[in-house]
Amino acid sequence: MKVLETKKLNKYFEQGNNKNHILKNISLTINSGDFLGIIGPSGSGKTTLLYCLGTLENFEGGDVFLLGRNIKDLNDKQIAKIRNSEIGYVFQFFNLIPNLTAYENVLLASAITKQVNDERIDELLMLVGMEKFKEYYPEQLSGGMQQRIAIARALINGPKILFADEPTGNLDQKKGKEIMELLKKLNKEQGLTIILVTHNEDYISYCNRTINLIDGEIV
């Protein structure tokens, strides 16, 4: 089943008097259960593409069909609803709230999605291997552990698709691999569709498909 499809997606950024063509005719299909890697050098448009796919960025040309619906046909409220119920995001910097414990960081996300449920949070912390650290604050945790909490937080709404932008970018090789193992497990065991941006070719092997982006084009 298709969960995401783009047809000739084009994106520009204006800078001064220049209009920079950032994404050029991107057409791709992502199926349920895919673990898609988007690789390419820095500045090639990976983050911009991920954000356009994940409704975090507008685009000018072409179409994006998210879970069967053309994003262009949706109003802000409908898009917010999809974001809150169908999609999760993970970023390079874990963006945890420093004054909240691991448990509370995940709880906060559950409050936003109105799916408050203690057991669900414990289950998620278990899934990411952090059940023993639920009362710890971010500063007491390693980067890899913080990213695990950020992943648990992203999963609170039971998303169909997880968007991850360089989730290992701030971690050493060992911790990076552990995060990739975790994502692979979520993909295999939970059937989570994952779209991952990375510039590290070592991580391609965890994906079941990759596209290579160079200068805004799939090559």
Ligand SMILES: Nc1ncnc2c1ncn2[C@@H]1O[C@H](COP(=O)(O)OP(=O)(O)O)[C@@H](O)[C@H]1O
């Ligand atoms: N908000 C923005 N305004 C103007 N230019 C941007 C903006 N965001 C990204 N860019 C430009 O778009 C290009 C692609 O950026 P990005 O998608 O972040 O690449 P990557 O994630 O592959 O490193 C870069 O040239 C970058 O400078």
Ligand SMILES: [Mg+2]
């Ligand atoms: Mg980027």
